[in-house]
Amino acid sequence: MSLYIKYFSIHLKSQMQFKSSFFFTTLGQFLVAFVTLLSINFMFARFDSVGGFTHEEVLLCFAIIMSAFSISELIARGFDQFPNLIGNGGFDRALVRPRNVIFQVLASQMDFSRLGRLLQAILVFIYVIPSSSIDWTLPRVITLALMIICGGLLFFGLQVLYAALSFFTLEGLEFMNLLTHGAQEHGRLPFSVYGDGILKFLTFIVPLALIQYYPLLFLLGREEAGIFHGIAPVMSLLFLLPCYACFKLGLKKYQSTGS
Amino acid sequence: MITLQNITKTFKVSKRQAGFANAFKALFSREYELIHALHNVSFTVNDGEMVGYIGPNGAGKSTTIKIMCGILTPDDGDCSINGRTPWRQRIAHVRDIGVVFGQRSQLWWDVPVIDSFELIRDIYKTPQTVYSKNLKELTEILELGEILKTPARSLSLGQRMRCEIVASLLHNPKILFLDEPTIGLDAVSKIAVRQFIKQLNVERKTTVILTTHDMQDIEALTERIILIGRGQVLLDGSLAELKSRANTDGDNAEEAVAALYKELKI
Amino acid sequence: MKPFAALFRIRFTNSLQYRAAALAGLVTQFGWGLMTILGFAAFYRENPTGFPMTFQQTVAYIWMQQAFMALLFIWFWENSIFESIESGGVAYDLVRPMDVYGRWFTTISANRIARTVLRAVPLLVIALILPVAFRLVLPSSFITVVLFIISLILSLSVVVAFSMLIYISTFYTMNSKGIRIVVGIAADFLMGSYIPIPFFPDTLRTMIEFSPFGAMKNTPLLIFSGYLTGADLVQSMLLQIFWLLFMLLAGRFFMSRALKRVVVQGG
Numbered sequence: 001m002s003l004y005i006k007y008f009s010i011h012l013k014s015q016m017q018f019k020s021s022f023f024f025t026t027l028g029q030f031l032v033a034f035v036t037l038l039s040i041n042f043m044f045a046r047f048d049s050v051g052g053f054t055h056e057e058v059l060l061c062f063a064i065i066m067s068a069f070s071i072s073e074l075i076a077r078g079f080d081q082f083p084n085l086i087g088n089g090g091f092d093r094a095l096v097r098p099r100n101v102i103f104q105v106l107a108s109q110m111d112f113s114r115l116g117r118l119l120q121a122i123l124v125f126i127y128v129i130p131s132s133s134i135d136w137t138l139p140r141v142i143t144l145a146l147m148i149i150c151g152g153l154l155f156f157g158l159q160v161l162y163a164a165l166s167f168f169t170l171e172g173l174e175f176m177n178l179l180t181h182g183a184q185e186h187g188r189l190p191f192s193v194y195g196d197g198i199l200k201f202l203t204f205i206v207p208l209a210l211i212q213y214y215p216l217l218f219l220l221g222r223e224e225a226g227i228f229h230g231i232a233p234v235m236s237l238l239f240l241l242p243c244y245a246c247f248k249l250g251l252k253k254y255q256s257t258g259s
Numbered sequence: 260m261i262t263l264q265n266i267t268k269t270f271k272v273s274k275r276q277a278g279f280a281n282a283f284k285a286l287f288s289r290e291y292e293l294i295h296a297l298h299n300v301s302f303t304v305n306d307g308e309m310v311g312y313i314g315p316n317g318a319g320k321s322t323t324i325k326i327m328c329g330i331l332t333p334d335d336g337d338c339s340i341n342g343r344t345p346w347r348q349r350i351a352h353v354r355d356i357g358v359v360f361g362q363r364s365q366l367w368w369d370v371p372v373i374d375s376f377e378l379i380r381d382i383y384k385t386p387q388t389v390y391s392k393n394l395k396e397l398t399e400i401l402e403l404g405e406i407l408k409t410p411a412r413s414l415s416l417g418q419r420m421r422c423e424i425v426a427s428l429l430h431n432p433k434i435l436f437l438d439e440p441t442i443g444l445d446a447v448s449k450i451a452v453r454q455f456i457k458q459l460n461v462e463r464k465t466t467v468i469l470t471t472h473d474m475q476d477i478e479a480l481t482e483r484i485i486l487i488g489r490g491q492v493l494l495d496g497s498l499a500e501l502k503s504r505a506n507t508d509g510d511n512a513e514e515a516v517a518a519l520y521k522e523l524k525i
Numbered sequence: 526m527k528p529f530a531a532l533f534r535i536r537f538t539n540s541l542q543y544r545a546a547a548l549a550g551l552v553t554q555f556g557w558g559l560m561t562i563l564g565f566a567a568f569y570r571e572n573p574t575g576f577p578m579t580f581q582q583t584v585a586y587i588w589m590q591q592a593f594m595a596l597l598f599i600w601f602w603e604n605s606i607f608e609s610i611e612s613g614g615v616a617y618d619l620v621r622p623m624d625v626y627g628r629w630f631t632t633i634s635a636n637r638i639a640r641t642v643l644r645a646v647p648l649l650v651i652a653l654i655l656p657v658a659f660r661l662v663l664p665s666s667f668i669t670v671v672l673f674i675i676s677l678i679l680s681l682s683v684v685v686a687f688s689m690l691i692y693i694s695t696f697y698t699m700n701s702k703g704i705r706i707v708v709g710i711a712a713d714f715l716m717g718s719y720i721p722i723p724f725f726p727d728t729l730r731t732m733i734e735f736s737p738f739g740a741m742k743n744t745p746l747l748i749f750s751g752y753l754t755g756a757d758l759v760q761s762m763l764l765q766i767f768w769l770l771f772m773l774l775a776g777r778f779f780m781s782r783a784l785k786r787v788v789v790q791g792g
Contacts, residue, residue: 046572092363182560
């Protein structure tokens, strides 16, 4: 942990060397989140609800998925840049150091400009939490925290998976964007909105709905939602196991082919 | 001690041909060819030795270094370094080695060098006393004083290379692998780096394995040369042996090696 | 036309080599488009009368946007141009026997088209054979197709001419990062990349339609989907021509001024 803090401070120092660049990329992140927010508001100027969710409920959902995503990229972005890391020898360097490889890779990049997105999410939280009709009991607060934390971990797992795949091919990985950026972008609406097929896929294959749709039902106090929905985010963490296994497999392949 | 026995390594690479039609064809099928990077490579390096590992591009130098560092697993053969097999006991093994990849930096680009050193200290869990002693000694020898406060990106190549070497030595490795440490350096920096490597080998008894294309490095530094070509060890001996083998007039190591490459068709 | 053809060929051949990349790009753009359509479908089920366009038109808009993404998004910058201006390497461009504005314009267009061709065709084929609700429906008349193609070319030109202004501004600011990010996001939003312009609130919508942003992807996509017809169509296309000429002239003007400065300062 203390080593992580060292990495963190080195990245912070590095990025603060270029203050104007940091400022603009952060602003950019804020703007991207902001135009998404505008789009939501434009749509709700025409419609009262979507798939049984009101404007405020959608905003809550938007802020949750946005926080989870930006936190994961803020504290660990190394896997996102993984093909570069292989290309520039950074990964070989990690292999000749006596520390866990996954840890070294994840700490090798941190993107503080994601603060821009996080800020947008926080502003939305500030607006929507008091104005929504949710009764913020302790279990609900815990569920909200779980959604963000486990969501961050799940996005991190997807990054590890992306890295694992890039051991095998460097050119065909664009589709992973669908599961990371796409999930973040389209996750502004509860996943049930996209129909049964998508919801099943996001429940059983890539369990993003476990950190979004099901616990959201619990937050909103829907009848069908029990405590099981509230702790769904924890179950989503099972997904990290296959991600880890794939990475191990990829690493083995890398060590036998060197590319 | 380093022992390699019959290390063999083959890669499969896809062929890529130029031209529009071929690019289109490659959409549907691809041909592969096998590259025999290493074939029955064997040698032994004793503690405290300094060895120059030379050969033309693509001869298998980097592959050997990667295997000895534990990055790559060979197809066949044994390798034992201080009693360990690098790729099986990688983490334990890398604690005892230092690696400098001449063309790649291990320093964090935008922060002062000293910050990188401290992070590396924490990565290796080097005790503070050992770290301070090493840092003090090494910066004195290499005259790095003020440079440590500068971000790596603003250093000259020579200054950076010296810092890279220090970074690889802070944890007291028994073996140091230097992959083209003088590449791109000006004359003054080259000499400084060479002196330092020599001193390191003599005073600290660090085993040094060095790859280079610069024969002056070899002349200045190593008693022993291992020449590799087409994945095989072609010569293992002194510089004098190499020169006599090459049948050239004069005493120029550069020409001797060139003649030898030609003669051996590598 | 010759240098254009050569550039296009190199780019296209290059991208052919990466079959997995092409397939992955196709899957991504298809998936992204499908999710967007499913999202709109959910709103449509809620209240069909809230839709400014028919659902079929919306679907066509989204598929065409996905297919022509690399052609019409501002976001695909040529980083090499920014770099050559910021580093002063642009001085080398001045010694070549071709005017710089024309050369950059050609390079950018060629790259955008090469990127699009390989990806657009398979995506459109898939979109044409989807289940009826999400299927891309072709325009009913041949004239609409012709108008669409003309408008698409105008649209690409407007996008490139607009981005040229941003590249040229780098001569004056010498730091492109901020403007590249802010303008990129704002322009893509205003031209209807997040939600089509007809879904915007009315006042804003009218303003955008008369602005350069209305002359970008909005016009060809709405023509293709059959939303834009008659007098509105003519007006939109005239606006495209107007903005194209305006930005070409402005671009050339600022470019020649900037280049004089480069020459005077010796790069």
